[in-house]
Amino acid sequence: MASLVGSRVERKEDKRFLTGKGRYTADINLANQTYAIFVRSPHARASIKKINIDKASKSSGVVSILTGKEIADDKIGGLIAGWAIRSEDGTEMKCPGNPPLAKDNVNFVGDPVAVVIAESLAEAKEAAEKVEVDYKVLKAVTSTADAMNGDTIHEGIDKNLCFDWLLGDRQKVKEAFDKADKVISIDIVNNRLIPNAMEPRACVADYNAASEEITLYTTSQNPHLSRLIMSAFGNVAPEHKLRVVAPDVGGGFGSKINVYNEDIVCSWAAKKINRAIKWVAERSESFLTDIHGRDHVTHAELAVTKDGKFLGFKNETIANLGAYARVFGTVTPTYLFGPCATGVYEIPAAYTNVKAVYTNTAPVDAYRGAGRPEATYTIERLVEKASMELGIDKTELRIKNFPTVFPFKQTLVHTVDSGDYVAGMEKAKQMADYKGFEARRKESEAKGKLRGIGVTSYFEACGIAPSAAVMSLGCGVGLWESAEVRFNPTGQVTVYTGSHSHGQSHQTTFAQIAADELGVPIENIDIVHGDTDKGTFGMGTYGSRSLAVGGIAIVNACKKIVEKGKRVTAKMLEANPEDVEFKDGEFIVSKSNKKKTIGEVAFACYLPGVRDEMKSPLPEGDEPGLKETSFYDPSNFSFPAGTHIAEVEIDPETGHVKLQKYTACDDFGRIINPMVVEGQVHGGLAQGIGQALYENAEYDETGQLMTGSYMDYTMPRADNFPEFNIGYTCTHATTNPLGVKGCGEAGAIAAPPTVMNAVIDALGGQEVTMPATAEKVWKACKNLKKSNAKAA
Amino acid sequence: MKDFNYHSAKDSKEASKLASSSSAFLAGGMTTIPSMKLGLATYKDLIDIKNIKKLSGIKVSGKSVTIGAATKHVEVSNSKDVKKAIPSLSSLAEGIGDPQVRNRGTIGGSIANNDPSADYPSACIALNATIHTNERKIESAKFFKGMFETALKKGELIEAIEFQIPEKSSYQKHPNPASRYAIVGVYVAKHKGDVNVAVTGAKSCVYNDKEMSKALSGNFSSSSIDGMDLDSSEMNTDMHASAEFRASLVVTQAKKAVDAC
């Protein structure tokens, strides 16, 4: 049987999705359901003086109106940060309470203060407009850079500072800088983004008074984790009385990791009113209340020798947490950021200092790449600038500082098991025709255009993560993953995974893995995920962990099936278990022609006895049935890496940046399905290029979101992109049995600096901030013209 | 969205009879429906005009192209007749919004709405269009009054827009990257006597740039407007473009349009 791993198996989920048969949360309608509308703060910062629901309560169709008072009275807990980060001085981070419905204060536009539940959506909306909230408006803090000088948002949190964290050794860095021939420094802003999953958030909560069980259908990337948080911290119901189902989910990009206010409120309220409640976000609510991403202000320095060896690296960053610290809010700008800030380079001394601040804006949390895009942007902009200032070719300078021996002990935290960064660079250069660039630049110049080329070499730490490691860094849970493989008596297989697919194609790729491990046709394998009532447990999907952690749990469970199969075969065929080999779905007694198919063995496991022809006694110590479970805890992160090269052409008269070529050469270890990986790379690139050229979340000084719709928030479209030129190098990960790394975030990590390096190259080294909009670029072109004129 | 009464008018007369101070005509609905959904507008009555046969269709004569008010953008962009008579008009239609918008939005709705960054108003000005309503004919120069403001009276229905076929013309737009409306759009049309340079997006309402028209009427070459320093004091500033940038874009897009003629 040919191996399925590595082949372009068509997606099993496509038929369902392409024929409109996906079942998303908003598609779920329960008998006698009610509809929820949330009353949200129109102010970025205010105290709530009074809420009057008299008029609203009398509005037609209203079932119930609940506020922060009721939720506090019922002792429902608030939303939490999942990682405890300590400041450099050893103090614990400072987190404000974040009740699901604000009671005393609101802290961003969109912060919910009440829920109106009615018989119909229209009635709920109508009544919500009649809820009168008397606010005392306070001065908002919205700027990341100035947050520490603003009014105190949360009582007792001085300077709006959650923590002031350090990774690395300042003294060693100082010594390195003292020895440097040159110091390259840079001030950058990592612009704030809104994830914009295609499917807005939604939930349907149901209460069964007979079983006293709450069922919550929700748009989640990790239903088990949601249940755990809602149960342990939200006090909504004990875990065994709370079922969380995340059916088809239309994109998450990190924005659906969090348990949100609406999940808790609807679950709690459904029990209170003893009826099902449905809530579906409008797009404007998604803009305002989904977690946002990035939003860093950074000053970084690189100490170098005159021939281009890197000696030391400093990174001083202010990271905006928004109004509250959420699940991955505190780890994203720390352990997901700091360790990767030195990039793919050997830099003997380095530190990253992050001051995480609260502002009156939507909470900022993990968004595709989470911390690694910010890290990569910092180091790669700096390295590009170093190449300009030192006059060393940008690719040579990088190669000069690449590690060549693996495992590579990276400066700050990670030990990178495998990679070949030089090979990646060489291949990328070839794919991009790096040598031919100067000729293309001249062609553009002849047309009055400016052309630039930009390079990024990145590595990232994903496949999160070894539980012992992350728990020692403050994580509130272990980041293992579970899988359960069930053989039915008639030979089909159901695989339960704790990973969740919201665009990642697990139904296909996980089935490919199981098909290879078990020798069962892929049509006979179903992948089940997204329901806390099905399967054991799961930590969910984010941080490119599904394959490198969840996939390995499947492999391990399959291996246990095979082990049992060998014992059963041995008993059936009267051989020694050690003499039974398994290959392509058959158990073969070595040096004989005796064999059993895995289907026969599975059948035997369910009929453990002897009757007529059937002889399937089970070996002693084995129980009937064929089902195995694995909880896999990885021994390390996985470290994809690669080099990307972009070429842009700028029209100096309009400032329009046209991305002409984009080359991505990535090392994702072993690839399970090249078509799926291409999809992941394309999507990541679109978001990364989007950050560089188009996307930006902007608040005004009063905390109103200026980019609250697609009329003003630029989502990139297909015609913004060239055909992507994608290639791979492959070094297998040595830390997992499949040799896989992770591919979900690479595009979003590498593309921003790649594109910006190209833009800045075209602009003769002038800094522009992301997104490089027409006006910013036009201004830079004017400056360039002026300085060129002066020079001439 | 608040409840409303839906009416489908069978002819212009019925449509304008149904109109009141709390009604709107429903053409493509691409402006009306989102504003109702967002609570920016509420109407008691929506009067659907798409079933009025007379309002749809394209007629070309030797001198003009007449487009029914309820004709969709996609129909204009796909029309072979328009492509032949005024190619720039069909490419303008092709550049509006996205396919969904073009499949529903209408020329009459666009003009009646007079969004300061809409594309069609510039075509009307550049191509000396006459707006035919159920009551009268209005010259474009008198039709576009100000931001979202036109010469239309309550209940007055646009029936068709008649464009004069120019010798040469081109429309060049610098789109807002998010909405794809015009940050600046310049429609240059060379007629027998003179040249019109209609500008949309730059100010609160579409206008004919006299200075550039004059320069180009004298010498129809982009060099005659190159480096022109336009007064930006009345130009729009928003998060996507400052007045200064818009002023520069007006000249750049005008030059591009002349070069493309």
Ligand SMILES: Cc1cc2nc3c(=O)[nH]c(=O)nc-3n(C[C@H](O)[C@H](O)[C@H](O)COP(=O)(O)OP(=O)(O)OC[C@H]3O[C@@H](n4cnc5c(N)ncnc54)[C@H](O)[C@@H]3O)c2cc1C
């Ligand atoms: C996402 C998006 C992107 C867009 N991008 C662009 C763009 O790039 N460029 C651009 O120019 N436009 C753009 N538009 C606008 C669109 O092209 C429509 O032309 C516009 O929305 C109005 O046309 P409609 O037929 O939908 O009118 P409707 O929404 O049905 O009506 C709008 C108004 O016009 C009135 N009206 C309609 N027909 C008549 C008539 N015959 N007589 C009198 N009054 C009438 C109505 O009473 C109403 O007040 C965009 C719209 C959207 C939603």
